Amino acid sequence: MSALSSTVVAPPIWPGFRRVPLASLRADTVTGFDIYIAVDGSAPPVLYRGHDVPISQENLAALADRGRIEILVPSSQEAAYQQYVENNLDLILADKSTPIEERSQVLYESATNLMRSVFDSPRAPEMVSRSKSMVANAASLLRNEKVAFEHLLSLVSFDYYTYTHSVNVFLFSYMLAQFAGYDDPALMQDLGEGALLHDIGKSQIDASIVQCEGKLSDAQWLEMKKHPEYGHEILRQHSAFGGIALNIVLHHHEKLDGSGYPHGLKGYEIHPIVRISTIADIFDAMTTRRPYREAQETFPALQTMRNEMSDALDPSLFRMFVEMMGNPRRDRAYV
Ligand SMILES: [Fe+2]
Numbered sequence: 131m132s133a134l135s136s137t138v139v140a141p142p143i144w145p146g147f148r149r150v151p152l153a154s155l156r157a158d159t160v161t162g163f164d165i166y167i168a169v170d171g172s173a174p175p176v177l178y179r180g181h182d183v184p185i186s187q188e189n190l191a192a193l194a195d196r197g198r199i200e201i202l203v204p205s206s207q208e209a210a211y212q213q214y215v216e217n218n219l220d221l222i223l224a225d226k227s228t229p230i231e232e233r234s235q236v237l238y239e240s241a242t243n244l245m246r247s248v249f250d251s252p253r254a255p256e257m258v259s260r261s262k263s264m265v266a267n268a269a270s271l272l273r274n275e276k277v278a279f280e281h282l283l284s285l286v287s288f289d290y291y292t293y294t295h296s297v298n299v300f301l302f303s304y305m306l307a308q309f310a311g312y313d314d315p316a317l318m319q320d321l322g323e324g325a326l327l328h329d330i331g332k333s334q335i336d337a338s339i340v341q342c343e344g345k346l347s348d349a350q351w352l353e354m355k356k357h358p359e360y361g362h363e364i365l366r367q368h369s370a371f372g373g374i375a376l377n378i379v380l381h382h383h384e385k386l387d388g389s390g391y392p393h394g395l396k397g398y399e400i401h402p403i404v405r406i407s408t409i410a411d412i413f414d415a416m417t418t419r420r421p422y423r424e425a426q427e428t429f430p431a432l433q434t435m436r437n438e439m440s441d442a443l444d445p446s447l448f449r450m451f452v453e454m455m456g457n458p459r460r461d462r463a464y465v
């Protein structure tokens with residue numbers, strides 16, 4: 131089934147409904163949410179399939195043939211929609227008849243949505259399997275589709291939210307590790323989980339500090355700096371995460387020159403994979419908008435990192451990161 135045809139029709143925005151990509155529906159599934167379509171621009175949307183009625187290949191083909199690329203879901207059923215997408219993500223992402231930009235969009239949104247619930251309930255047992263399968267699904271898309279990274283880059287939110295930041299740091303870390311030549315699937319999975327969950331400890335810090343729009347007081351800053359240890363404790367309690375993931379969560383703010391926290395580690399004391407996550411974390415923080423400063427563009431941000439953090443960051447990994455951001459379709463560094 132191709133989600134695109136010669137006449138592309140996106141439904142108008144209706145209050146109380148959300149437009150979602152047709153590509154997120156799988157044949158022969160019961161979705162758990164109602165599917166509406168807009169018949170014409172002026173009439174209210176009509177119910178196409180109820181939440182408990184299976185959707186067939188013929189239904190999907192008929193929708194696509196009419197040029198629809200999006201359908202409507204009642205906003206009140208958003209949670210059911212997100213759950214459905216997460217449960218079917220492997221099939222949605224593997225369907226090569228769906229354009230890669232649409233699959234990339236479904237992945238970015240689904241990962242962001244997952245992080246929202248992980249931050250809400252970081253100790254819920256199901257966060258383990260959900261995070262692990264999100265990383266596995268994202269990894270297989272990034273490995274199998276060379277252009278996925280470029281499409282995902284175009285979706286990276288310029289506004290800073292803890293949820294999108296987590297997804298962005300996953301994306302940059304995973305791609306930099308691959309670019310640097312790491313390819314062991316188990317190690318890459320471990321790294322992916324650590325990068326996605328690197329700031330999970332912020333869930334334990336008062337929202338007035340995490341969302342503070344001004345300068346933090348000394349006491350608030352001290353508390354904020356505990357998030358790596360809080361996160362490490364959460365991951366350890368789940369007893370399902372590997373050593374690399376634990377290391378990233380605990381040490382992603384350590385710097386080669388010893389100026390980082392929580393342990394002031396130096397040079398070789400910081401695992402190379404952790405150094406990757408540090409570069410990804412700083413880059414994403416600089417290129418997203420904060421209440422107290424504008425976002426920097428990619429290359430000015432890289433220049434600032436080079437000029438001001440050269441003692442803090444791993445120089446060869448940083449060089450590879452610059453090369454990768456200039457050539458997002460390449461999958462290996464020249465060096
Ligand atoms: Fe952090």
Ligand SMILES: [Fe+2]
Pocket residue numbers: 295299328329411
């Ligand atoms: Fe971070």
